[in-house]
Amino acid sequence: MDNEREPVRVVIVDDEQLVRVALRLVIDGEPDLTVVAEAADGDAAITVVDEQRPDVVLMDVRMPGRDGLSATREILTRRAPPRVLMLTTFDSDALVLGALDAGALGFVLKDTPPPRILDAVRTVAEGNPVLSPAATARVIAAATGPRSSYARDSSREAARKQLAALTERELETARAIADGLGNPEIARRLHISIATVKAHTGNLFAKLAVENRVQIALLVRDAEE
Structure with a gap:
C-alpha cells in the first residue's frame, strides 16, 4: 500500500452547478483521481486553491466576476502552484492564446467526451501540456497567420x-x-x-x-x- 500513488487532487471551477456536478461524477469515478473542492468563480477558486493545495485545477474561462484567465494568473504566482486545465464552451483564438499566456497547461472544450477530459487531467497532472484538436488548430492558425x-x-x-x-x-x-x-x-x-x-x-x-x-x-x- 505504501508504494501506491496518491490520487491526483482536482479542484473544479465553473459557474454552472450542473457542470460541476457532472465533472465531479466523472472524475470521482476514477481510482487515480479525486475532486477535493469546487468553486463558482475566480475569486472563490483562488481561496479554495490556497486551502486545498490541489494538483490540478479544472478552470472555466468565462465566469461572472473574476474570470478564469485572471484567476489562473493569480493562482500560478503561488509557490508550487497546481497545473491548470482550461475548460470552456467557447472556441476562439483569443481564448486559447489567452489561456496559454496565462500559464495554463491545457485547453479543452466542454463538449469533449469524458474519457478525453480524464486523459487531459492526467496528462496535465504529469506536467505535460495538452490541447483539444480544435484548440490545437486555433493555436497553429493564430501562430502562423497569413x-x-x-x-x-x-x-x-x-x-x-x-x-x-x-x-x-x-x-x-x-x-x-x-x-x-x-x-x-x-x-x-x-x-x-x-x-x-x-x-x-x-x-x-x-x-x-x-x-x-x-x-x-x-x-x-x-x-x-
Whole structure:
C-alpha cells in the first residue's frame, strides 16, 4: 500500500452547478483521481486553491466576476502552484492564446467526451501540456497567420528537413501530438505503452530542438502544408 500513488487532487471551477456536478461524477469515478473542492468563480477558486493545495485545477474561462484567465494568473504566482486545465464552451483564438499566456497547461472544450477530459487531467497532472484538436488548430492558425507562398515554401522545406531526422514511430507520435492528443490517446492510437510515448516525445524535444508540444504541432503543420 505504501508504494501506491496518491490520487491526483482536482479542484473544479465553473459557474454552472450542473457542470460541476457532472465533472465531479466523472472524475470521482476514477481510482487515480479525486475532486477535493469546487468553486463558482475566480475569486472563490483562488481561496479554495490556497486551502486545498490541489494538483490540478479544472478552470472555466468565462465566469461572472473574476474570470478564469485572471484567476489562473493569480493562482500560478503561488509557490508550487497546481497545473491548470482550461475548460470552456467557447472556441476562439483569443481564448486559447489567452489561456496559454496565462500559464495554463491545457485547453479543452466542454463538449469533449469524458474519457478525453480524464486523459487531459492526467496528462496535465504529469506536467505535460495538452490541447483539444480544435484548440490545437486555433493555436497553429493564430501562430502562423497569413503568409506569402515563398514563406510557406521556405517553412515547408525547413520543417520537412527537421522531421526527416525522426524515426517512423517518432514521426507518428509527432503527428498525433499535432492532432491534439494526450499521451494516453497517443498510446492507444499507436498501440504502444504510455512510457514509450513519453520516450518518443522526449526524443522529439531533443531532435527538433523544441520546448513544447505546440511547437511540434507547428512543425508538422508546416511540413504538410
